[in-house]
Amino acid sequence: MNELWSDCIRSLEPYTPGEQPSIAGLIKLNTNENPYPPSPAVLSALQSMINADLRLYPDPEGCALKQAIAEMYGLRQANIFLGNGSDEVLAHAFHALLKHERPILFPDVTYGFYPVYCALYGIEFETIPLDDEFQVHIMDYIRPNGGIVLANPNAPTGIALSRSQLRILLEKCPTSVVVIDEAYVDFGAESAVSLVNDFPNLLVIQTVSKSRALAGLRAGFAIGNSDLIDALNIVKDCFNSYPLDRLALAGAEAAICDLSYFNATRQQVVNSREWLTMQLMDIGFSVLPSKANFLFVMHKLQPAQEIQHQLRQRNILVRHFPKPRVSNFLRISVGTAEQCEMLVHALREIIVSDTSEVTC
Numbered sequence: 001m002n003e004l005w006s007d008c009i010r011s012l013e014p015y016t017p018g019e020q021p022s023i024a025g026l027i028k029l030n031t032n033e034n035p036y037p038p039s040p041a042v043l044s045a046l047q048s049m050i051n052a053d054l055r056l057y058p059d060p061e062g063c064a065l066k067q068a069i070a071e072m073y074g075l076r077q078a079n080i081f082l083g084n085g086s087d088e089v090l091a092h093a094f095h096a097l098l099k100h101e102r103p104i105l106f107p108d109v110t111y112g113f114y115p116v117y118c119a120l121y122g123i124e125f126e127t128i129p130l131d132d133e134f135q136v137h138i139m140d141y142i143r144p145n146g147g148i149v150l151a152n153p154n155a156p157t158g159i160a161l162s163r164s165q166l167r168i169l170l171e172k173c174p175t176s177v178v179v180i181d182e183a184y185v186d187f188g189a190e191s192a193v194s195l196v197n198d199f200p201n202l203l204v205i206q207t208v209s210k211s212r213a214l215a216g217l218r219a220g221f222a223i224g225n226s227d228l229i230d231a232l233n234i235v236k237d238c239f240n241s242y243p244l245d246r247l248a249l250a251g252a253e254a255a256i257c258d259l260s261y262f263n264a265t266r267q268q269v270v271n272s273r274e275w276l277t278m279q280l281m282d283i284g285f286s287v288l289p290s291k292a293n294f295l296f297v298m299h300k301l302q303p304a305q306e307i308q309h310q311l312r313q314r315n316i317l318v319r320h321f322p323k324p325r326v327s328n329f330l331r332i333s334v335g336t337a338e339q340c341e342m343l344v345h346a347l348r349e350i351i352v353s354d355t356s357e358v359t360c
C-alpha cells in the first residue's frame with residue numbers, strides 16, 4: 001500500500017464499471033447504453049459549439065439547460081441541479097443530504113454505487129432485502145432512518161414501483177430525504193417528478209445517458225425543492241464550479257428539446273425489450289418484469305457465467321454480477337432489433353449445445 005496515500009482512502013473499494021473494450025464488431029449489451037445514436041439535433045448543436053469560444057469557461061449555472069429541463073416538467077430553474085452524469089449528482093446528494101445520525105436505507109440488490117458513496121462520505125447504511133421475486137416493499141422502509149435511496153426502475157432488476165407507492169412512502173416519511181434514482185424511468189416506469197411540488201423532501205435524479213443516448217457526454221440532473229437544490233449547489237461549488245463543459249451543456253439541451261426523436265427511439269427500445277423477453281422465455285430463461293432498457297435473466301439449466309463466457313466468444317458482451325442472490329443472473333441491455341436477433345440466435349446455439357453436452 002502506498003504510504004503517500006491519504007489514510008481515508010486505504011479502505012475504499014471503488015465501483016467497477018462495465019468494461020468498454022474497443023473491439024470491432026462487438027455487440028455491446030453490458031452497460032445499458034442506448035443502441036441508437038443521439039438525436040441529429042444534438043450532433044449539430046455540438047458541431048456549432050466547436051469554435052473559438054472553447055477558450056472561455058462554460059456557464060457555471062448551466063442556465064439554458066436548466067431552463068429546458070424546468071420547462072419540460074413545468075418547474076423553475078431553482079428546482080434543477082446539474083452534474084457531470086447522474087453518478088456525480090448522486091454523489092453530491094449523498095454528501096449534501098444523506099449524512100445523519102441514523103443509517104440510510106436502500107435495497108440489498110440495487111445500484112452498486114450506493115454503498116461506495118456511503119464509504120466515501122462516511123455514511124452509515126442498512127440494506128433492506130428485496131422479496132423472493134426481487135420486488136421492493138415500501139412498507140419495509142417506513143421506520144426510523146437517515147434517508148432513503150431507491151432506483152426506480154431498480155437496477156439491475158428492472159422492476160419499477162408505481163408513483164402511488166412512492167407517494168405513500170413520502171407521506172409516511174416526511175422528515176427523511178427520499179432520493180429516487182430515475183436513470184431508466186423513460187423506458188416505461190412512472191416518474192416521481194410530478195410529486196416534487198408536494199414533497200419538499202423528494203429529490204429525483206435523471207440522466208441523458210440512457211433514454212437520450214448520451215452516455216458519452218456526461219450530463220445528469222436532479223429535480224427537487226429549491227432547499228434541497230441549494231445544498232447540492234454548495235457541495236458542487238466546493239468541488240468543481242464547471243462540472244459540465246460547453247459541449248455537454250449544448251448537447252444535453254438539444255437532446256431535452258428534441259422530444260419526437262426521444263419518443264421514437266425509446267419506443268423502439270421498449271418494443272425490442274418486449275420481443276426479447278418472449279424469446280428468452282422461450283429458450284428457458286426466467287426474465288424479471290423490466291421497465292428499463294435491460295433485462296435481468298436466469299437460465300433454468302445453464303450457469304450464468306458459462307453463458308456469459310460463451311456469448312463473449314461470439315463477440316457479445318453482457319453483464320454478470322458475482323454478488324449474493326444474483327450470481328446466477330445476467331443483465332442484458334436491450335440492443336437494436338438486429339442486435340437482439342443476433343443475441344437470441346447465439347443463445348439458441350449455446351443453450352442447445354450445452355444441453356446436448358449435459359445429455360451425452
Ligand SMILES: Cc1ncc(COP(=O)(O)O)c(C=O)c1O
Pocket residue numbers: 031032084085086087088111151155181183206207208209215219220
Ligand atoms: C441506477 C443507475 N443510476 C445512475 C447511473 C449513472 O448514470 P450516468 O452517470 O451515466 O448518468 C447508472 C448507470 O448505469 C445506473 O445504472
